[in-house]
Amino acid sequence: MKTRPLTLFRIPFIYLATGLIWIIAGNELLQFLTSDLSVEAQETYRTYKGTMYVLITTVVLFLLLRQQQEKLVVSENQYRSLFANNPNPMYIFSMKTMGIVKANNAAVAKYGYTMKEFRRMTAYDIRPAGAKEKLDIAVSEYEGKHKCSGRWIHRKKSGEEFTVSIISHKVRFNREECIMVLAIDITEVVENEKKIQEAYLIEKELNQALEHNNTVLEAAYRENFKLGEVLRRINNMVIVMDKDASVSWVNDAFLDFSGYTFQEVKGKKAGDLLSGPNSDISTIKKLIRSMESGKAFRGELLNYTKDKKEYWVEISVSPLFDENGELEGMISVGSVITDRKEKEGRISTQNQALREIAWISSHRFRRPVASILSLTEMLNDDIENSERLEYLKLLKSSSVELDEVSKEIAAKINQVETDCMKQPIF
Template identity: 30%
Template sequence: MTVRKVKHSVQYERLFYDHPIPMWIYEKDTLHFLSVNNAAVNKYGYSRREFLQLTIKDIRDPGELKYLMNNIKDRCDGVDYRGIWKHRQKDGTEFFVELYAHSVTYRGKEARFIMAKDVDDQVKAANKATEQGSRYEVLAQTTNDAIYDRNLLTGEIAWNHGLSTIFHHHNAKANDNLHWWKDNIHPEDSQKVVNMMENAMLNKQHYWSAEYRFRCADGTYKYISDRASITYNGTVAVRMIGIIQDIDNHVRQAKKLEEQNRTLKEITWINSHEIRRPVVSILSIAQLFDVNNKDAQFNAQLMDWLHQSTLQLDEIIHKIEKKAREIHNDV
């Protein structure tokens, strides 16, 4: 909107006062408000009479007054202006506006015509995104974990140094797409992990996590923990920022302990079941011996049975020793 000369007419008054965006005219020399519209009165909380007793400095953040005065000095000499500033309502609430300014003559005075569009939500959203981006950059540089930023529309992935630190993959161009990530998941885990991720996005979940095996540059696999935040544009998933942690040692140690526990259970079962049979046989045979040896043939049969039971006991003892060595070798 370009206003070079304000005409006092009914048509202008109606357009100015009833416009939905806050507008005002202030005197260039004194900075006093000369006229304000209804939207400005509603937005800033001052009555029209109160407004006409204020200057434009009264609706500004005091910390920005120095910059305001410099801006007026540099840009208010007949120059059109557009910029974003922080304004303040009567109750002290601050918000961001985008100002559109033009020089005019109003009631014989050099003045500036201002339109103030509320852009508070947009500015705060942009600031938040910038802050989050800065935190992401700091985290990406300081952690040993693999940080990724995945564009779910194009499939492109940006990695920090963790990809080479953990998995020793160094070719950035080969590693920057979704297909590469899928191809390096362990074949036994791949379909499950991909399905979990697709289901999370289908159900509009904002957080996703999975544990799976991922291939290193040398062809071996590591157990990893993958946790991510998913961003949506409406109903469409557009971005996934995640962190991959190396949990290989923890998982393998847990599996080793699991195996050791299984072996100990086997030893316990052998002790309580298998070893009992030859021991009972030996005790029973010992009670049948003819101590006077009147029936030598019977005693000989008992000796043979005793020998067989002893061999069975020895075999079971060797089995226990083997299991015990397995546990010792795993420690």
């Protein structure tokens, strides 16, 4: 610690001023008091004056030095108290031996060592292995200025490590060049910085994920918009239902064909809207079971429009699942097959007629033909006229029966041809 100029020169100045005042004032006073005395008496008084000067200046010098010493003691005690009672760990170590020569109470409490243990330790001992080279470099490059020496890892007696921020200053202690260190525990600060950094990285990842998700959602929105437009505009009837079979969306083709408005069908049960008295109950039950179990269904149904007009539809129902694999609903895509079903009905009728013709040909037509052939053969034999006449009657009867069967077949064929002309099958 440097002494201020006023303190440095105060004692010599007071001593000099006191001497000058004594010399000037003393000579005048002695001349006034001893002017009537002999020369020997005056010399004796001058000797007393010199002795008094020495005594007085000695006393003044003593008082000044004692006052200064008291101030130094008070100042030293204050600095010792500041060091010993500082709430942060402080220690002093020798730059030559690296031994710790002094530690305060906070260091004892923080590191877990006693004062005696500290005095047997070096500055390396409170640091983890591998820090020696770094500390040696820091001490060798130390310029003796009060400075922040950065962050260091210190180690307690228990082996626990913690982070400190070091403030150091070069001092002379016990006639040695030393470094006084103030170690501030910033472990919590470092942990908070790590948490902040981790939070920042997480937030950065979340922002990147959010940006990516926004891009995906935007692309999905565009794709879904396109898909929605396709579903809305296709000729097939599309119905989207929730898992309770309530209608949540339909396309334009369904609305145009069924005669309903979207407000009329939304939230309604699809079966209640479309089923009617002639709908096949067994097929409807199969559809319901498939929907309840989340399985696909394909089949044909007889449905009804808003004005109760029947129409046939071939539907393909597929389940819709959410991201957790839970059933979310169903989508039904249907094609109107009324014309096809009508053609199938006509074909079935025609096939029935053909089967009847075939049966007539194989049974009723064959019997009179067989009779005619038998009777003709018999006429060729040598028989009497009466018997021949009987055979001719039977032959005529069989011919009439054959003619009737032929007309019935012709009527059936004509009916089939008439139906084909009214509505061609192909």
